[in-house]
Amino acid sequence: MDFYISWSHSDPIYQLYDRQCSMLISPTSITSVWQITRFPKMPYQLMIDSGGYSYVANQQPPPTPRQVFQRQIEILAKCDLPTTICTLDVPILGRTTTIIERSKAIDKTIANAWELKLLMAEYSKKKELGKQKIYSIKPMAIVQGYDIISLKYCARRLKELGYTHFGIGSLAHLYVPNEIRKRVEAVQSIVGSHVHIFGVSGIETMKLLSEVGVTSVDSTRPIKAAIYNEILYSEPYQRFGIAGSKFSQASSKFSQAKMVKELTIACPCPVCEGKVNNDLLKLGTRKHLLLRAIHNYYHLKKMISLWVE
Ligand SMILES: [Zn+2]
Numbered sequence: 001m002d003f004y005i006s007w008s009h010s011d012p013i014y015q016l017y018d019r020q021c022s023m024l025i026s027p028t029s030i031t032s033v034w035q036i037t038r039f040p041k042m043p044y045q046l047m048i049d050s051g052g053y054s055y056v057a058n059q060q061p062p063p064t065p066r067q068v069f070q071r072q073i074e075i076l077a078k079c080d081l082p083t084t085i086c087t088l089d090v091p092i093l094g095r096t097t098t099i100i101e102r103s104k105a106i107d108k109t110i111a112n113a114w115e116l117k118l119l120m121a122e123y124s125k126k127k128e129l130g131k132q133k134i135y136s137i138k139p140m141a142i143v144q145g146y147d148i149i150s151l152k153y154c155a156r157r158l159k160e161l162g163y164t165h166f167g168i169g170s171l172a173h174l175y176v177p178n179e180i181r182k183r184v185e186a187v188q189s190i191v192g193s194h195v196h197i198f199g200v201s202g203i204e205t206m207k208l209l210s211e212v213g214v215t216s217v218d219s220t221r222p223i224k225a226a227i228y229n230e231i232l233y234s235e236p237y238q239r240f241g242i243a244g245s246k247f248s249q250a251s252s253k254f255s256q257a258k259m260v261k262e263l264t265i266a267c268p269c270p271v272c273e274g275k276v277n278n279d280l281l282k283l284g285t286r287k288h289l290l291l292r293a294i295h296n297y298y299h300l301k302k303m304i305s306l307w308v309e
Contacts, residue, residue, distance in 0.1 A: 007025050012293050013040065017294050017297075022043065032071075085137055086142055090112075142198075210304065211307075226296055234302040
């Protein structure tokens with residue numbers, strides 16, 4: 001299972017520390033003029049989602065599929081790296097939405113995917129005429145639904161449109177592993193096991209998704225954990241909190257024994273370089289926050305790679 005780091009402009013440049021860095025960028029996590037050429041080094045592969053989640057979550061009217069597509073191409077600038085772009089989906093988030101609103105969201109998700117097919121066809125034509133540089137862009141259709149039947153319906157319709165790559169949204173808020181498994185397997189029964197799952201934060205959920213054979217997940221977990229003063233380790237998986245730091249809500253996540261003042265584990269990650277690196281425990285500076293994020297990223301990825309073996 002591939003791990004995509006979900007990146008926003010204040011995060012570390014993970015690819016400087018990982019040659020095989022797969023990165024997810026959302027148009028809503030960066031400024032409206034940001035382009036990938038701002039990176040000093042390109043990621044190994046890239047996924048550009050539509051920002052659909054953010055528009056719904058913030059109750060903002062979404063742009064049109066054409067505007068989203070243009071922005072996705074703009075972000076990519078003239079860079080030639082393996083890139084997946086996602087259809088503009090309409091996530092179903094609230095418990096308050098009515099059945100009619102939910103159906104509308106699914107219909108709109110399908111209609112937007114149809115429009116991206118047309119936009120891609122238009123774009124390929126231009127490429128053939130030599131007007132634009134050839135990029136390796138792969139469109140991915142995002143399946144939305146609120147239960148097994150609606151997810152299967154949406155997956156079937158998207159498959160009929162000719163898509164061969166699929167992602168599943170709106171699972172992050174479920175929290176119940178068995179329900180996530182059932183929904184993913186329902187979509188896989190229509191489109192095959194090779195699907196991407198968006199916005200996964202729990203390591204247990206990642207494990208489960210790896211077991212059901214999904215192709216990839218994306219997550220902001222390394223930086224989120226760093227912000228909450230968490231230090232992750234793989235082989236074996238362990239997590240520690242930094243003694244003396246305030247977690248508010250998250251504080252209950254750690255027993256006293258897991259709150260450390262000093263580290264004891266020598267770490268092979270790119271920022272610890274084989275040493276016991278107590279700089280990871282320093283609070284209140286961006287520099288040390290980013291060190292923790294890179295360290296956490298290394299271990300999360302390592303853990304996922306061990307599941308595959
Ligand atoms: Zn480390």
